[in-house]
Amino acid sequence: MRFALKFLVVGVMLAGASMVYAQKGETVKIAMIEGLSGPFGNVGQNQLKSWQFISDQLSGAKNVAGVKFEIVGIDSKNSPQEALNGLKSAIDQGIRYVAQGNGSAVALALADAIAKHNERNPGKEVVFLNYAAVDPALTNEKCSFAHFRLDADTSEKMEALTSFMKDQPKVKKVYLLNQNYSHGQQVAKYFKEGLARKRPDAKIVGEDLHPFGQVKDFAPYVAKIKASGADTLVTGNWGQDMTLLVKAITEAGLKIPIYAYYAGVSGTPTALAAAGDIEVYQIAYNHSNYTGELGTLMREFKKKYNDDFYTFSIYNGIVLLSEAMKKAKSTDPMKVASAMEGLTFKGFNGESQMRKSDHQMQQGLFISKWQKVDAKNSYSVENTGYTFAPVKYLDSYIASTPTSCQMKRP
Known part of the structure; x- marks a missing residue:
């Protein structure tokens, strides 16, 4: 009887272990549907390498859930229709996790299509x-x-940015220049609201929305900025649209502070370095001079690709997925989605949480400033001799904004 009892105890322990590690050894494929060619292809290619690099670093024995991640790149050319074709291809291949980020129009199309697919195909859901x-x-x-957002949304970033700008006495006359699609329109909208609340003495002296990815020469826009008498430029531009804007600013000799969302994205730092003495502030969840694990990863990525790892939300995405799979004891998308809701984990900025009510990541944000490298801030962005040095950290509660989400759960 004693032997039987011992056998039963061992059996229960083994069964428990198998439940805890039910997903151990599995390979989880993630389809990265992104613009890998065209005017913003350099950004997409950088992020594809970033997904692959971080997945390799946090797979297998180094993964808390014991899984291995495999990233499958699918080119959307930054087109919603091409992205939907890519989604169909991924689903046909049996891929149950999708990643995308460059272009809210694409994200909105994917989120809607995935919600409809999941409703019509129980047991074959996609996250x-x-x-x-x-x-x-x-x-x-x-x-x-x-849908789970790993980045801070436009309203959160602008809440943080305007909280910083309200204490900058030089900011008196602001010009807004943004891409004419949902993101650029929202940057302008939330900046106006934030400025009115926090700096009613400052005013907007000009505003433009330009075609997305189509402007080859920003000189006419820069001429309007100069003519307005603006002492500050605020822009949410990214990729080619930010790089060409900086080049036009440099050629025009315009020397006013720029407050930007994506000054650190591929190609733009090189243009900023060519501008010489230019004052740029960036609002983002990161900066260029991390120490510890993230600093090591940045330098290993640079060594491997001679490129910069700057989309840190990818790191949080893999950590969040892994922790959720461990919690769910499964790689099933719906079980993992339920486990991600409200999950608190150690992200690159410390404690982060995927808010349950709307699936919006809650995390701290940084204001960083473009400057020459020094002993304290030594990471050379795009090998320019310049870097984005942290100026101020804003806790998640400062940037957090309310939600109107009425979540429908399975």
Whole structure:
């Protein structure tokens, strides 16, 4: 009887272990549907390498859930229709996790299509990891159970940025220049609201929305900025649209502070370095001079690709997925989605949480400033001899904004 009892105890322990590690050894494929060619292809290619690099670093024995991640790149050319074709291809291949970020119009199309697919195909559901598309609608009126945003949304970033700008006495006359799609429109909208609340003495002296990815020469826009008498420029531009804007500013000799969302994205730092003495502040969840694990990863990425790892939300995405799979004891997308809701984990900025009510990541944000490298801030962005040095850290509660999401759960 004693032997039988011992056998039963061992059996229960083994069964418990198998439940805890039910997903151990599995390979989880993630389809990264992104613009890998075209005017913003350099950004997409950098992020594809970033997903692959971080997945390799946090797979297998180094993964808390014991799984291995495999990233499958699918080129959307930054087109919603091409992205939907890519989604169909991923689903046909049996891929149950999708990642995308560059372009809120694409993200909105994917989120809607995934929600409809999941409703029509029980047992074959897909989860969407949005690592960079920041239109607040995605976690408000258009929120959905399968969509999880890893980046801070436009309203959160602007809440943090205007909290910093209100204490900058030089900011008196602001010009807004943004891409004419949902993200650029939201940058302008939330800046106006934030400025009115926090700096009613400052005013907007000009505003433009330009075609997305189509402007080859920003000189006419820069001429309007100069003519307005603006002492500050605020822009949410990214990729080619930010790089060409900086080049036009440099050629025109315009020397006013720029407050930007994406000054550190591929190509733009090189243009900033060519500008010489230019004052640029960036609002983001990161900066260029991390120490510890993230600093090591940045330098290993640079060594491997001679490129910069700057989309840190990818790191949080893999950590969040892994912790959720461990908690769910499964890689099933719906079980993992339920486990991600409200999950608190150690992200690159310390404690982070995937808010349950709307699936919006809650995390601290940084204001960083473009400057020459020094002993304290030594990471050379794009090998320019310049870096984004942290100026101020804003806790998650400062940047956090409310949600109107009415989440429908399975």
